[in-house]
Amino acid sequence: MLLVLMLAPLLTGFIRKVKARMLRRRGAPVTQPYRDLLRLLRKEVVLAENASWLFRAAPYLIFAATWVAAALVPTFATGLLFSWSADLIAIVALLGSARFFLALAGLDVGTSFGGIGSSREVMIASLAEPAMIMVVFTIALIAGSTQLSSVASFMMSSEVGLRVSLGLALIALVMVALAENARIPVDNPATHLELTMVHEAMVLEYSGRHLAVIEAASSLKLLLYISLIASVFAPWGLAQAGQGPAAYAFGIAIYAGKLAAGGFLLALFETAIAKMRVFRVPEFLGAALMLALLATLLMFVTRSL
Amino acid sequence: MSAALVLLWCVAALLAIGFLAIALIRLSATTRVVYMASFVVCATAFTVALTHLIGKATSASTLVLPLGLPWLGANFRLDMLSALFLVVVNLGGAAASLYGLGYGRHETAPARVLPFFPAFLAAMNLVVLADDAYTFLLSWEFMSLSSWALVMSHHREQDNTRAGYIYLVMASFGTLALLLAFGLLASPSGDYGFAMIRAGTPAPWISGLVLGLILLGAGSKAGLVPLHVWLPLAHPAAPSHVSALMSGVMTKVAVYGFIRIVFDLLGPPAWWWSTVVLTLGGATAVLGVLYALMQHDLKRLLAYHTVENIGIIFIGLGLALAFEANGLAAAAALALTAALFHVFNHALFKSLLFFGAGAVLTATGERDMERLGGLIHRMPLTAFAFLAGSVAISALPPLNGFVSEWLTFQAILISPELPQWGLRLLVPAVGAMLALSAALAAACFVKAFGITFLGRCRSPAAERAQEVDRFSLATMFAFVALCLLAGIFPGFIIDAMAPVTQALVGARMPAQAAVPWLSIVPIAEARSSYNGLLVFLFIVSSATFAAVAIHRLASRKVRRAPAWDCGFPDPNPATQYTAGSFAQPIRRVFGPQVFLAREQVSMPPPGDTRPARLRVQLRDLVWDTLYAPIEGFIGLAADWLNVLQFLTIRRYLTLVFVALVALLLVLALWR
Structure with missing residues (x-):
């Protein structure tokens, strides 16, 4: 649990650094997100006058739900201690809880920007979540389980092979991950231009430690998605339960490599593509939903594709 | 005393409370008495049903009263399914009564609510207990009518009479469908007891037809699309604790009807x-x-x-x-x-x-x-x-x-x-x-x-x-x-x-109580499991941990200031997002197909101080394509048949005679 928490800001910093390098800038050092978090934590909170208790409780709830979800995804080893307490569907739903409270927090102060962010966020989520559930269905049907540890162990075995439905599910999952983490082309994490922002608009009224907690939660979410993709679609090098410390060390090294690769690809993708108009997003996510549904249908029709 | 008998006494008590309410309607304490008594009776019924369900009583508890059809009597039976639904009904009923103790004080017309509220609860209990088609349908209709009376309790408010009218039409239609379904089910022997129906095996086409009729009958009460149109009109029109009962409980009684007939009686x-x-x-x-x-x-x-x-x-x-x-x-x-x-x-x-x-x-x-x-x-x-x-x-x-x-x-x-x-x-x-x-x-x-x-x-x-x-x-x-x-x-x-x-x-499902840590495991643990307790504990502990750690180690200072809003805060509350604007992105995604939504912006020319207006037009396709034509047809038919109201007595006698001959002819040909 602590590992993901420590690594998450590093990943964010790494992606920012790579993006800056690709734009021929020098960029902030990779440890910058840690410094930002520490600085925010030390500052006082400036609370809007009519903010309610929900506004103050929401950051911690969002953080807790995301952290629990992130802790349930295998990182460098399968057979987590509590992996049976929640399966993939529950992880998706936990992220849904986090989003529910974030959207409410956006509405709490009663500003127009908060509202715009919340209403767009729920629109995006209303398409991204079913697409995600369909991806989960596909994976669960292939692996015969919705338990992430079992899925990862199954994917490491040799019975999987190349499958059309897995490919479709991977594409859909990547599209969902981009939307859920507010990355380009759905949302821009670096903008404060009012017409284009979604996630940033919801957290506009937050400051100090509240903002730090929310930032940490969004880094965690990004890490979660990359770990999820890695553990399902590239499970090589995951240490099995009961193997020696050497296997664990090897697993950690491989995991760091996977995160770096994932972050690099994300940065590459973000620099290469432009942001979409908000009302093109439903088409983008609708495509993800259809791809995932197609993958599930393939699995229902024949178990071998 | 058997469990079914106790429950029937509860029903009788509820009906008695209803009559009591009529008798004492002028007293100001009636509101409190009625809701308190309903609460006590519902709580008793809830306990009885729960003990029956948890105690895993081996045999169903049955009872025949000399009411209803003379050769059949009124049959009642408490088995596991009805016990489960009685738990739901009486839990909701007890809660609504308790809530009514406070909420009912603000009621402007208590005489229109108090007699019907316990009667409605009694009717829902009866539907679930009934063990023959006659008692079932009678209770079902009683349930519809008592809830209709509650929907109409604020009949002077705008739209409520229309809601009540549509509800009445749909409820009668649903009961008609159920009546026909039971008629088909009971056809060979003519016995309407559920035990006899269960024993028979209807031909495939009959069961198919019965399924369709049940979907119409129970589905219209439960609110299946496209039979849902009355529900969003009628439920909000009633007082709120009755809305809770109608939405939370009465739709469940309809689901009970569906399960009882399709899973239990239909083979x-x-x-x-x-x-x-x-x-x-x-x-x-x-x-x-x-x-x-x-x-x-x-x-x-x-x-x-x-x-x-x-x-x-x-x-x-x-x-x-x-x-x-x-x-x-x-x-x-x-x-x-x-x-x-x-x-x-x-x-x-x-x-x-x-x-x-x-x-x-x-x-x-x-x-x-x-x-x-x-x-x-x-x-x-x-x-x-x-x-x-x-x-x-x-x-x-x-x-x-x-x-x-x-x-x-x-x-x-x-x-x-x-x-x-x-x-x-x-x-x-x-x-x-x-x-x-x-x-x-x-x-x-x-x-x-x-x-x-x-x-x-x-x-x-x-x-x-x-x-x-x-x-x-x-x-x-x-x-x-x-x-x-x-x-x-x-x-x-x-x-x-x-x-x-x-x-x-x-x-x-496999027994869940034995699973360690109170997880639930539908099939096998390697396949899927979920543990609500641990998830809850994890969330609570990590939120508390984060909050405490941050308050201890970092800052805990708070300063109140005006909202930031990117530097453009506007004190007018009208600048907030409204319900309509919040739903706008979703309306834009799904609206064109589902509602044929159209948005019109009328923007005044520059220099004009009139406000710009945004008009949204949504159409209810279910109403337009299904109900509006039926409504139109009934109107047309009424116009045609209107002629019949202005005939001479001679013509009326001729009509009666022709009808009689036609019916006899049908009978002769049928035999």
């Missing part, structure tokens, strides 16, 4: 039945939540949301039918448990939400969300209860709504084992609809809670709001506690439902 199902039920369920779930998102009236939004949840329940029932038809008993038990669990859950959180809406109505006199806002500051306890209900209904862990949806998803994941191609193609599509409706439900309740309780007050009425009385609050918090308990200890509820599935589909 072994054919696989194609499930395709009908699944399609209707999926369409109901998605359309219900989309309609709900477009509403600005808080109670109407909740009523449309009931439609969505009925869809989810019917998806579970359809899956159970599909598995049962193919002999996959364990899977059928899982799907049926999911549906029954959702019945229980929906009764909990929908009642809770209607109680919350009633509290808002009491405090502000407003149902229109566009005129509310900021209530979390003035009614913090109601806000908390409504928030808990919203989280539960949006199927978010760790509350109970998630558990039943998770079980439904698990049932869908077994369905590749079904041999029929039609089902294999249909089930994933229904799964996608279920996921879509779950995500849209979350959006809908962000809107419902966010616009009503958060932000700044949009009207003076909202600014003057005050927290409601302690009876209402106690009821709401009891249900919040139940939602949480059902969410973190789902294993116990699943085990309590095991005898029901054992009786209906001949299998049960």
Whole structure:
């Protein structure tokens, strides 16, 4: 649990650094997100006058739900201690809880920007979540389980092979991950231009430690998605339960490599593509939903594709 | 005394309370007496039903009263299925009575509510207890009429008479469909007792026809699309505790009717039945939540949301039918448990939400969300209860709504084992609809809670709001506690439902109480498991850990300042997002297809000081394509038949004679 928490800001910093390098800038050092978090934590909170208790409780709830979800995804080893307490569907739903409270927090102060962010966020989520559930269905049907540890162990075995439905599910999952983490082309994490922002608009009224907690939660979410993709679609090098410390060390090294690769690809993708108009997003996510549904249908029709 | 007899005494007591209310209507204490007595009776009935269900009584408790049809009597029977639904009915009834103790004080016309409220509770109990077609239909109609009287209690308010009229027409239509269904079921022997019907095996085409009629009859009461039109009109029109009963409990009685007839009386199902039920369920779930998102009236939004949840329940029932038809008993038990669990859950959180809406109505006199806002500051306890209900209904862990949806998803994941191609193609599509409706439900309740309780007050009425009385609050918090308990200890509820599935589909889910750490495991642990307790503990402990650590180690200072809003804060509350604008992105995505939505902006020319206007036009396609033509046809037919009212007596006699001859002729040819 602590590992993901420590690594998450590093990943964010790494992606920012790579993006800056690709734009021929020098960029902030990779440890910058840690410094930002520490600085925010030390500052006082400036609370809007009519903010309610929900506004103050929401950051911690969002953080807790995301952290629990992130802790349930295998990182460098399968057979987590509590992996049976929640399966993939529950992880998706936990992220849904986090989003529910974030959207409410956006509405709490009663500003127009908060509202715009919340209403767009729920629109995006209303398409991204079913697409995600369909991806989960596909994976669960292939692996015969919705338990992430079992899925990862199954994917490491040799019975999987190349499958059309897995490919479709991977594409859909990547599209969902981009939307859920507010990355380009759905949302821009670096903008404060009012017409284009979604996630940033919801957290506009937050400051100090509240903002730090929310930032940490969004880094965690990004890490979660990359770990999820890695553990399902590239499970090589995951240490099995009961193997020696050497296997664990090897697993950690491989995991760091996977995160770096994932972050690099994300940065590459973000620099290469432009942001979409908000009302093109439903088409983008609708495509993800259809791809995932197609993958599930393939699995229902024949178990071998 | 047998359990069924005790329950019938409870029903008789409820009816007596109704008559008492008529007799004492002039006294001011009547309100309190009626609700208190109803509460006590419902609580007794709840205890009896629960002990019957948990005690796993081996034999059903039956009783025949010398009422009803002379050769049949009025048969009553308490088996596992009826015990489960009696638990739901009386839990909702007890809560509504308790809530009524506070809420009923603000009633402007108590004489129109008090006699019918206990009668409505009695009728719902009777439907669930009935063991022959005659008693069933009589109680069913009694239930419809008593609830109709409650819907009409505020008949002077705008639109309420129309709501009552449409409800009456739809309820009569539904009862007619059920009457025909029972007629078909009882045809060979002419015996209307459920025991005889159960023993017979109807021909396949008859069972198919009966299924269609049941879907019309029970479906119209439950609110299946396209028979849902009366529901969002009638449920909000009633007083709020009655709305809670109608939405949370009466729709469940309709589900009971469906389960009783299709799973119990109709004999072994054919696989194609499930395709009908699944399609209707999926369409109901998605359309219900989309309609709900477009509403600005808080109670109407909740009523449309009931439609969505009925869809989810019917998806579970359809899956159970599909598995049962193919002999996959364990899977059928899982799907049926999911549906029954959702019945229980929906009764909990929908009642809770209607109680919350009633509290808002009491405090502000407003149902229109566009005129509310900021209530979390003035009614913090109601806000908390409504928030808990919203989280539960949006199927978010760790509350109970998630558990039943998770079980439904698990049932869908077994369905590749079904041999029929039609089902294999249909089930994933229904799964996608279920996921879509779950995500849209979350959006809908962000809107419902966010616009009503958060932000700044949009009207003076909202600014003057005050927290409601302690009876209402106690009821709401009891249900919040139940939602949480059902969410973190789902294993116990699943085990309590095991005898029901054992009786209906001949299998049960594996016993959950023995699983370590109170997880729930539908099939095998390697396949899937969920532990609400641990998830709840994890979230609570990590949130507390984060909060404490940050407050201790970092800063804990707070400064209040005006809202930032990117540097452009505007003190006018009209600059906030409204319910309409919040739903705009979703309306733009789904609206053109589902509602033929059109938006028109009329922008005055530069220099003109008139405000720009945005007009949104939504059309209800179900009403336009199905009901409007029927309405038109009835109007036309009435015009034609109008001629018959102005004939001479000679012609009338001729008409009677011709009719008589025609009937005799039919009879002669038939024999």
